[in-house]
Amino acid sequence: MVARMKKKEVTRTLTPVELEIMSAVWQLGKATVKEVQAELPKERELAYTTVATMMKILEGKGIVRSERGDKAHLFIPILRREDYAAQSLKSLTQKVFAESPTALVKHLLEDTKLSVDDLKEI
Amino acid sequence: MVARMKKKEVTRTLTPVELEIMSAVWQLGKATVKEVQAELPKERELAYTTVATMMKILEGKGIVRSERGDKAHLFIPILRREDYAAQSLKSLTQKVFAESPTALVKHLLEDTKLSVDDLKEI
């Protein structure tokens, strides 16, 4: 009997720009090129067509899919933020926190605003 | 009066291969090209000169420095693993765990073998 299998998850790591773009897409949940462009940090200026190209690339890689929207295409994440996060985190622990997951948690507590109470809750 | 300042830390993110190499260097603490090459996972075969080139690049970027060793140069990390780890983690939380540091910790606990006791200790 074949148990429910974890999805393939061959997902390579996103390139820096892909990640920037995906951050915006994840944030928006579903968005047009224009919306993605607007969602980028204001100091980050990418031409409309550049964002469009990136969306195309992401679509080609199966990271987002597109739907015809009212006027413009709507792009929707296929790769979920949580999944990518989990994957990145795993790889991070393997690669740079090799022998000290404890250190990771420590840094984590310092960096995030996570209180001890939040932690207890978990 | 100028308080002790946190170091510049402009460190861009390491490319995949740079990270592979640095993993080895961090592991060894201080190493020759040959040692780094040997430290790579055995299924990962990079020519000696490729490793040498990478060391050069890393040195150029100020990530390692070199000292004349007995025969070969010794390469020594400038960027410390902990610092890079902290930096990566911060950027990861910003980019993919935006609104849910809690989720991060959850994943962390699932992925690492960190026990609740270890956690309490922290």
Added chain:
DNA sequence: AGACACCTACTAAAATCTTAGTAGTATTTA
């Protein structure tokens, strides 16, 4: 219909990353 605005597809240049060869120098060995 013509002009305008907006969108997608295609194309491609520039930058960066990855890989490794070759040549030259120094050191060890036969």
Added chain:
DNA sequence: TAAATACTACTAAGATTTTAGTAGGTGTCT
């Protein structure tokens, strides 16, 4: 000392990533 060995510097090809322009389509306004 000549040959073999080991290492570094230089060079560069190929791959991938990043950036954006141009052409052509579609709808909209006057």
